[in-house]
Amino acid sequence: MSTEISIEHVSMEFRTPEEVKHVLDDVSYSVTPGHFVSIVGPSGVGKTTLLRILTGLTQPTSGHVAVDGVPVKGSPAGLAVVLQDYTRSLMPWLTVEKNISLPLLNEKLSKAEIKERIGASLEEVGLSGVERSYPWQLSGGMQQRVSIARALAVRPRLLIMDEPFASVDAQTRFDLEDLVLKVKDDFGITTLMVTHDIDEAVYLSDEIVVLYGKPAKVRDVVPVDVGASRSQIETRNSQRFADLRTHVYAMVRGLE
Amino acid sequence: MRITKRLLAVLIGAWLPIALVAWWWSTSADSTNPYFPPLATIWERFIELWFSDQFLINVVPSLRNLAIGYALGCLIGIVGGALVGSSPKATAYLEPFIDFQRSIPAVATVPVFIVLFGLDFEMRIAAITFAATMPILISTIQGVRDTNLVQLETAQVFHLTRSQILWRVRLPAAMPLVFSGLQLGLQIAFVVTIASEYLGAGFGIGAFTLIAADSFLILDAWTGVILMGLLGYVINIVFDATERISLRWYIGQQKLS
Amino acid sequence: MSTVLERRTVRIPPALVTALVFLLLWQVFTMWGPLAGTSVPTATTTVVTFVRLLGDSATYSALGQTLLMAVVGFVIAVVLAIPVGILVGLSRFAFLSSKFTMDFFKVIPPIVIIPVTILVFGPTIRMGIFLVAFAIVFALAIQTAYGVRDADVVLLETMRCYRLGIVKQIRYARLPSAAPFIAVGIRISASAALVVAVVAGLIGGAPGLGRAILLSQAGGLSDVTFALVLLLGLLGIVVSRTVTWIQNRTIFWANR
Incomplete structure (x- = not known):
């Protein structure tokens, strides 16, 4: 379960009324x-x-990015992401288990399967037992673990x-x-x-x-x-x- | 420790209202001013009137109208506000227009609804609904429009659909602001409920009290005023409690930071 | 050539488009639609009446009476509420004692007490002034008290360490802390004052624009009713913009 990523000749410019900011120039990497x-x-x-x-x-302004040969659109x-800003990327109105199941909404899973995934992901990050807590009740490190558990729950490649x-x-x-x-x-x-x-x-x-x-x-x-x-x-x-x-x-x- | 502290705060908060009522009771005891009857007499009449079927006849219909109008206002305000707020184009077209509507005093729109719907039930519901909708609509539009970018992008990366993002991310994130609109909407809806009775056909607690005043039934007018005041206060308390439960996550988060 | 023309086209503000569409729908509904032949005035009739009212001296005397009630009631409330709020805010005991009482009166809408004010004052300017002051005074006092209590504890303790007396503490810590709270309270109160002055006329029969609306509706002059309500909407915007404008120029720190 892993994936090849290719970045080909990617350039990026940001245009504001005052200036054109050239950020990335012909970046290629696999x-x-x-x-x-x-x-x-x-x-x-x-x-x-x-x-x-x-x-x-x-x-990107020019060039393209592909995952397993499929261009990214x-x-x-x-794909799963973990962002620096866990206080914002976890939804504060959802409990830990609801946060983790958020990305599973559109995967056709039964309730039992979702529960199983939540449990497995939390166990992987060493956080069993906080399912019903709200993210803001946890320490920063624990919140970031929840964020990683959420990423794992989608079984990402x-x-x-x-x-x-x-x-x-x-x-x-x-x-x-x-x-x-x-x-x-x-x-x-x-x-x-x-x-x-x-x-x-x-x-x-x-x-x-x-x-x-x-x-x-x-x-x-x-x-x-x-x-x-x-x-x-x-x-x-x-x-x-x-x-x-x-x-x-x-x-x-x-x-x- | 915390409980005794809270109890102390309640006790300190209670002495002034008790003293005020006692002062009113004693100074009005042998009042000869016809407009300020003794509080004891008002209280007697209050029990006689509102602990009888008069309550069912005059108060229950008012509360029912308020409930129907407010519920409709919440529905239109929240759903409409979420849809408008999630589209920058719709916001640009509609927000200044809604702002203008809101700058008209809600009570002043009652005569307009009387022209449109007549003096009875439909007019009352329409006026209450309209009055409740405006502040809810505006705060929902603002809340949904200003969703945190990190939350939006997180939802996007996890492949939530546009409607899932709206109802499961943008709207819940907007709830603290939506609730301030809900509270204002409820207060205005209460005012318009009474105004629609003052100005419309004569039934309901507002009409009862105003007619009593116009007919110099001074005791009845006083009991009506006191009952409406208490109702207004109780409605606010119920709302506060609902808000505290619904926004538990927000209040908890605020306390920590 | 065409690009020059394109550049010259003025962009129509979206709000204006909405307003025009609304007026058009109103016109269509009342001329040919379900509201044709009812007492609901057409958009054009309303606008014509609106213009006629603008040329009528009676409108201005009604406007004057409404503004008089709003301004005098507002000034009385401010003069009462701010000193009381400051005094109450200085003492924890006074604050806790009066909080419940002030909160109680704050949430009671003034419309509720109109029947009693009719008995006591009759449908007069004085009744309007009383209602306006009653509507504002409690909220403004409590707001002021909150501001005074919000003063920086570290600053206060520092001042105490330097043996600066209570007068200096009020002058340099309490008042600057309360000022933004008071500014917000005043901004809200100003709009509320206008609304209550109108309601006093509309429900209680006090003179001014409110009574003018009541009389027009009772007399079946629905075009006048609609035009006056339109006028109130514009007036509301003017008042809130004016107060914001004045505050931005006089107490610049209020928006910090």
Whole structure:
């Protein structure tokens, strides 16, 4: 259950009455099925714009994006998203279970199947027992877990995350990172993540795409060869991890 | 601890109204002013009138009209507001027009409805419905129009249809604002219920009281005024309670932040 | 050539289109439709009557009486409510004591007490003034008290630490905090004053535009009724715009 994504010659311009802002310039890249890919780059470089194009929320000015060879028009099937802003992306008037079942509305599932999916997803993210709570009654880290559970409930082939751990504290962040790795191992979902945290990108990814410049181009694609299994202590302390981090950091800051 | 605190607040809030009623009771006890009869006498008449079938004859029809008109107003206001508010084009065409309608004092529209529908039932329902609809329509349009973009895009990415997004995301998200329109609509509907009785054919609690005043049945007029005041207050309390239950999620969220 | 022409076409505001369509439907309904031959006036008759009323001195004296009741009642309410609100807001005991009582009178619509005011004042200007003041005073006082209580606790404690007396606390902490609340209260009260002044005439028989509508309806002059209601709508807009305009120029911080 994984998916190939191809981004071909994508350029993006925003036109305002005063100026034309050229954000992305001829960006091309292919994601290998089952891979975890991070997109990094300086603030305001257009990372989120590229993600929005992949989700079908924004149309590129030129070039195209395809998922499994099918051009993206509107949101592709089998896509799930996790956004940074969990306080807004979870509906505050719905309980956790209703939030998770929201994307299942149009899938022809029986009540029992929906219940089963909610239970399984919550268990996967380690949050059983909060079905009847409202999102705002939970901590930030738990809310983001609900958001991930909601993404898993649709049994996605492609998971897109926009700075998913930016608004939680450091300890919770490590836990959520390991949760995402576990999900990847369990389901092999192709995952694309935007982050501004280079350590996080190196720790989680199979490959890192560095966007740089105005307008942004693909500066480099860095394969992350620190082994398949990762651990917060050993991986982060390895020499290879440090080298990769330095390399990516230098590119993001325009030093290399 | 919290309960005793709340109890204390209620007790502090209660002494002034009790003192005011006691003051009215004692100063009016041997009143000779015909317009301000002793409160004791008013109270006697109040029980005599409103704890009898007069309540069924005069008050129940008023409340029934209010309920029908308000329910229709809610339905038209919320459904219409959701449909208009989700379309920027419809909003541009209709919102200034609705704004103008609302700037006419609701009571002043009653004579217009009398010209259109005559003096009886249809006129009352139409006037109450119209009065209730306007504020509900406007607040629903605003609420639905200003849905948070993150919520909309989340729904879009998860392949919800346009109508699912409207009824399951935009409208629930707009509910806090919709409720402020519902409250204003209820208050105006209550006023128009009474006004439609003052101006229309003579039945209902409003007509009863005004006719009593015009015929110098001073005691009856006072009991009518007091009953209408109490009704207005009770209706507001019922609404507040309904709002607190319906918007539990919103109130809880506000408390945390 | 054609592009020049296109550029010159004035864009018709959508609201105007709606108003014209409404007038057209009204005309069609009353001339040929189900309302033809009834007492419902046509749009054109109403507009003609409206213009005639604008040239009639009786309209202006009625308008003057309505505005007199609204303004005097409004001023009395403001003069009473703001000092009382400030005093009540300064003490927690006074605030809790009077909150219930003021809330009670606040939600009772003035139309309810009209029968008693007819007995006491008769259908006079004084009755209108009383009703207007009664309608506004409680809401405005409670609003002021809320504003005074909303003062920044840290600021107040800081002032106490510097041994600044109660007068200085009111002057520099309580009043600035109450001001935006009062401004909102005044804006709402001004529109309410006009409405109640009209209602006093329409229901209670006090002089002014309200009574003019009542008399026209009782006399079967439905075109005058419609034209006067139209006039009230315009007047309502003028009043609310004027109050907003004055506030934007005098107390600029009210909109913060």
